Structure formats: structure tokens, C-alpha cells
Amino acid sequence: MDISQIVNELGEDREQYFNAVAPPIIQTSNFAFKKVADLSKAFEDEMGGYLYSRGLNPTVDILRKKLAALDGAEDCLVFNNGAAAIFAGIFANIKAGDHIVSVKNPYTWAQRMFDVILPRFGVSTSYIDGTTIENWKEATKTNTSFYYLESPNSWTFALQPIREIAAFAKSKNITTLIDNSYCTPIYQNVIEMGIDMAMQTATKYIGGHSDTLGGVLSGSHAMMKKIFDSEYLNIGSGIQPFNAWLLIRGLRTLPARLDRISRSTQQVVTFLKQHPKVESVLFTFDENFPQYELAKQQMKGACGLVTFSIKTSKREEVVRFCEGLQHIMMAVSWGGHESLVIPKCAGIPGNEFDPSKPEHRYIRLYVGLEEPGYLLADLEQAFNKLS
Numbered sequence: 001m002d003i004s005q006i007v008n009e010l011g012e013d014r015e016q017y018f019n020a021v022a023p024p025i026i027q028t029s030n031f032a033f034k035k036v037a038d039l040s041k042a043f044e045d046e047m048g049g050y051l052y053s054r055g056l057n058p059t060v061d062i063l064r065k066k067l068a069a070l071d072g073a074e075d076c077l078v079f080n081n082g083a084a085a086i087f088a089g090i091f092a093n094i095k096a097g098d099h100i101v102s103v104k105n106p107y108t109w110a111q112r113m114f115d116v117i118l119p120r121f122g123v124s125t126s127y128i129d130g131t132t133i134e135n136w137k138e139a140t141k142t143n144t145s146f147y148y149l150e151s152p153n154s155w156t157f158a159l160q161p162i163r164e165i166a167a168f169a170k171s172k173n174i175t176t177l178i179d180n181s182y183c184t185p186i187y188q189n190v191i192e193m194g195i196d197m198a199m200q201t202a203t204k205y206i207g208g209h210s211d212t213l214g215g216v217l218s219g220s221h222a223m224m225k226k227i228f229d230s231e232y233l234n235i236g237s238g239i240q241p242f243n244a245w246l247l248i249r250g251l252r253t254l255p256a257r258l259d260r261i262s263r264s265t266q267q268v269v270t271f272l273k274q275h276p277k278v279e280s281v282l283f284t285f286d287e288n289f290p291q292y293e294l295a296k297q298q299m300k301g302a303c304g305l306v307t308f309s310i311k312t313s314k315r316e317e318v319v320r321f322c323e324g325l326q327h328i329m330m331a332v333s334w335g336g337h338e339s340l341v342i343p344k345c346a347g348i349p350g351n352e353f354d355p356s357k358p359e360h361r362y363i364r365l366y367v368g369l370e371e372p373g374y375l376l377a378d379l380e381q382a383f384n385k386l387s
């Protein structure tokens with residue numbers, strides 16, 4: 001289906017609500033029944049209709065239909081945030097004694113789950129350099145039941161050969177989940193590449209305005225029903241109707257925003273690459289990116305995240321640069337209207353900072369919707385503050 005139709009029409013039954021262009025926020029906890037038989041039916045299969053908003057809700061359903069279609073998936077569930085989507089997708093598909101293979105340095109809260117929560121249930125995780133299919137094959141044991149991917153990965157943007165990994169996993173009956181937050185389904189269709197579950201945080205590009213959180217898990221209807229009937233209902237981590245409404249609104253402009261951000265980011269990358277104070281620039285669609293060929297094969301676009309380092313061995317200089325920005329804010333997250341910067345060293349205790357490790361000096365920049373010239377001027381004046 002055409003992207004324009006998905007974001008503007010799909011799932012919206014406007015005649016049901018006065019032909020309003022924007023959908024209503026059905027802010028209700030429960031739904032009334034006239035017949036006991038209908039109530040019984042709803043108890044039997046809560047995913048079959050409206051009973052209670054911890055399960056299905058009509059506003060959330062509009063969003064579900066759109067997001068599933070964007071992913072090219074049969075169905076999807078929308079969570080209160082991305083971390084909850086990751087948790088449910090993994091937890092519903094593992095049991096005591098299982099083994100997981102994950103890319104190294106996955107998203108913080110996926111890693112916490114692997115390191116802190118799952119060992120309590122006898123589930124172990126191996127972290128690998130996920131850039132080659134051989135590494136996945138080698139790490140796979142007889143009890144491996146789950147592969148966790150994130151392509152591109154945070155900070156270094158390492159990619160995994162998604163099709164090959166998905167095909168191998170299928171041959172071994174291993175369930176696959178990928179964090180597709182960097183690209184969104186607009187720029188990378190992981191379901192079509194054979195992945196079982198596509199996860200993305202809707203907090204970032206889908207919302208697009210840094211004013212709500214949300215998380216998406218897409219896949220087969222059978223997989224979504226399995227998760228709905230257990231983790232989704234039991235943990236109660238489904239999205240609230242108002243937040244779903246904000247995400248529907250965000251979706252209206254998603255393709256236009258990504259297009260603008262991609263073009264601005266290209267300009268920022270060109271600026272950084274020629275800058276005398278810049279040591280290195282990592283961007284997936286830059287010809288010098290180590291996996292440029294694979295990026296071009298798997299991704300239709302690269303959006304707004306760039307990692308770079310400045311020519312210095314001092315933590316103070318990295319700090320001076322980040323604090324010297326006047327318009328680009330320092331904050332976690334990304335995908336909103338506002339450009340953001342975050343230095344890796346913020347998460348490294350001062351005495352562990354090792355300038356010989358390039359990654360300790362990384363600065364991640366997210367390019368938002370501002371005029372590119374405005375951003376370049378801000379970067380330039382911050383570079384000028386360096387000694």
C-alpha cells in the first residue's frame with residue numbers, strides 16, 4: 001500500500017465520528033455489552049474485540065493498522081515505550097535454559113534485560129560482533145532460541161547482514177527480533193527481509209516532536225496474539241489512547257520529516273568531514289563508512305544520526321565543545337524536531353576515560369528539522385571555542 005494512503009487513511013473510519021479528519025481519542029477504560037454471549041466471547045478472545053483498554057482500544061487500533069502496514073507485517077502491538085516492546089518480544093519467546101545471541105552493545109535496556117533479568121530465569125546471552133553471518137553461526141549453540149539484532153547499532157552504526165541471518169535462523173528454528181529504530185520501516189523493511197519481529201521505538205521518529213513515548217512490535221498475527229495474550233495484557237505496558245493519538249499525528253508528517261532530516265544530515269556530514277578540528281566521522285551513507293555497500297543494499301535512507309570525534313585527547317575539550325553549543329541541545333533520545341548532541345564520555349566515569357580508545361571521545365549528533373545553515377553556524381562557533 002502507498003505510504004501516503006497508510007498515514008492519511010488506513011484504519012480511519014471517519015463516518016463513525018462525524019467525518020472528523022483527525023480521529024477521536026477514545027479515552028475509556030471499559031466497553032459496555034448488551035448480551036452475555038458477547039461478553040463471554042470477549043473473555044474467550046480479548047484480541048477479538050473491545051472489552052477493556054489494557055487490551056484493545058479503538059484509537060490505538062488506528063495506529064496499529066498503520067504501523068503494521070508500514071512494516072509490511074500482518075499485525076502489530078503498540079507499547080507505552082520501546083523498552084516495553086523489546087521486553088515483551090523477548091520474554092514471550094524464551095524459556096528457562098535457553099540461550100540468546102545478541103549484537104554487542106545493544107540498546108541499554110535490552111542489555112539490562114540480558115544481563116540482569118534473564119539470568120535469574122536461567123537464560124544466558126552471548127554478545128557478538130554481528131557484522132558477518134559466520135559470527136552468528138559460530139555463536140549458536142544447541143539451546144540457542146533467539147537472535148537479537150539492532151541494525152544500524154547505536155553510536156557506531158554497525159550493520160548486520162539481515163537477510164542472511166534471518167534465513168539461517170529460520171533453518172534452525174530460532175526466533176529473530178530486530179531493533180529497527182534507526183531506519184524506521186520507511187527506510188528499512190526488515191519483515192520483508194525475513195525477520196520475525198520488527199521493533200522500533202515510536203518515541204523517536206514516529207512521534208517526532210519529543211512529547212510522547214511509544215514502542216512498536218510487528219510480526220505475524222499468530223506471534224502478536226501470543227504476546228498480546230500473555231506479556232502485553234499481563235504487564236499492562238500497552239500505550240494510552242492520548243499517546244496513540246499523538247503518534248497518529250506524528251505519522252502524518254513522518255515521510256516529509258525523514259526526507260528533510262536526511263538532506264540536512266548529508267550537509268552536516270559534508271561540513272564535519274572537511275572541518276580541520278574533526279578527527280573522524282561515522283555515517284552509514286558516507287562512502288568511507290566501513291559497511292557502506294551493505295548500508296546501501298539494506299537501507300533506503302539514513303536519517304539524522306552521526307557520530308564524530310574532535311582532534312583532542314582531552315575529555316575537557318569534548319565537554320567544552322558540547323557545552324559550547326548555543327542552539328543544539330544536550331539530551332538523550334533523538335527523532336524530534338530539535339537537534340541534539342550527546343558525548344559518550346558522559347556515561348564513562350572520569351577516571352575510566354581513555355583517550356586512546358576512539359569511542360570514549362565520540363560525540364553523537366542528531367540532526368533535527370532546523371535550517372541546516374543555523375546548525376552549521378552553531379557547530380562552527382563551538383569548534384571555535386576549542387583551544
Ligand SMILES: *Cc1c(COP(=O)(O)O)cnc(C)c1O
Pocket residue numbers: 080081082083084107154179181182201202203204213214215333
Ligand atoms: C530510544 C531507543 C529505544 C527505547 O525506546 P523508548 O521508547 O525510549 O523506551 C530502543 N532502541 C533504540 C535504538 C533507541 O534509541
